[in-house]
Amino acid sequence: MEINELIVEKIKNFSPNAIEETSDFRSDFSLVIKKDELLKVAEFLKADPDLLFVQCKDVTAIDWAKRKNRFTTVYHIYSFKLNKILRLKVNLGEEPQVDSVVSVWQSANWYERETWDMYGIKFLNHPDLRRMYMPEQFEYHPLRKDFPVMGIPGSIPLPSGPQKD
Amino acid sequence: MGLEAKLQSDGFLTTTIDAVVSWARKNSVWPMPMGISCCAIEMMAAVDPKYDMSRFGSEVFRFTPRQCDLMIVAGTVTYKMSHVVRKIYDQMPDPKWVIAMGACTSSGGMYRSYPVVQGIDQFLPVDVYTAGCPPRPENLLNALMEIQNKIGKSKSRDYQDRVYQNLKHVEN
Numbered sequence: 001m002e003i004n005e006l007i008v009e010k011i012k013n014f015s016p017n018a019i020e021e022t023s024d025f026r027s028d029f030s031l032v033i034k035k036d037e038l039l040k041v042a043e044f045l046k047a048d049p050d051l052l053f054v055q056c057k058d059v060t061a062i063d064w065a066k067r068k069n070r071f072t073t074v075y076h077i078y079s080f081k082l083n084k085i086l087r088l089k090v091n092l093g094e095e096p097q098v099d100s101v102v103s104v105w106q107s108a109n110w111y112e113r114e115t116w117d118m119y120g121i122k123f124l125n126h127p128d129l130r131r132m133y134m135p136e137q138f139e140y141h142p143l144r145k146d147f148p149v150m151g152i153p154g155s156i157p158l159p160s161g162p163q164k165d
Numbered sequence: 166m167g168l169e170a171k172l173q174s175d176g177f178l179t180t181t182i183d184a185v186v187s188w189a190r191k192n193s194v195w196p197m198p199m200g201i202s203c204c205a206i207e208m209m210a211a212v213d214p215k216y217d218m219s220r221f222g223s224e225v226f227r228f229t230p231r232q233c234d235l236m237i238v239a240g241t242v243t244y245k246m247s248h249v250v251r252k253i254y255d256q257m258p259d260p261k262w263v264i265a266m267g268a269c270t271s272s273g274g275m276y277r278s279y280p281v282v283q284g285i286d287q288f289l290p291v292d293v294y295t296a297g298c299p300p301r302p303e304n305l306l307n308a309l310m311e312i313q314n315k316i317g318k319s320k321s322r323d324y325q326d327r328v329y330q331n332l333k334h335v336e337n
Contacts, residue, residue: 133280150277150278150279151280157244158282159252159288
């Protein structure tokens, strides 16, 4: 598809080694971006007058459990000009860290907090990386594959027990 | 053959203070609507003119815990919410009762996972459990009638030597 080729061409002109892999599955176009290039590519995709990916719709992650690069962060960004959703992926290893894209898209702020809460991916230079859902003193990251479904007993405090009569 | 007939024929009746107090108490149960999720819709339906909870003297849903004596916990209680539920319960004046409405509240229900408390009896004294997901309004009314039976059997001396717990989460 022409738009996909345009996007890849533009990024390659901007930074030749940024793209590791592309895939186009049922018109969901994804790019795997190198971890160190993510912030630069994000800025470029937002600012380039032919692309204008101005909206960040979602940030999430995948835990592959047994793969060598265990985690993948996924960014869904949207261009009103092209009417196109683009998916960016970044592969990360154990103790995952990646640059925050909040400086590019403000809406990524809470998405990255959620991803930190659920997967324990550290977003560097995030303005306020607190937990989103779980209590602040909670130590685990529940959507990781090694976290038991029923949680870890005693890890979240309950109020004092039933007392009556 | 009601109370009026009795009063007209004799002009007086004999009873005990306990009977009168518990009779009055059980027919004026004021619920605290702790509507946390979908069960709350059925709880609201139980108050509407079709099911009409006011037949049992319980139409007065108070949105301040200080005027309530029955807490209807209607919905999934997460670990984070459990502290709020307990705090509101502690602010209700004694004597007080609790209905665990629906599967989630009674046992965690279909949410068998890490954020949901598997049954509110882990931190609240529950008097009546109600089955259903969500329970029909008739079922909630049945639970209310069970509570009324329980209150009807209570005696004033049940409360006289009560030790009041130190409510440290209400202090702020």
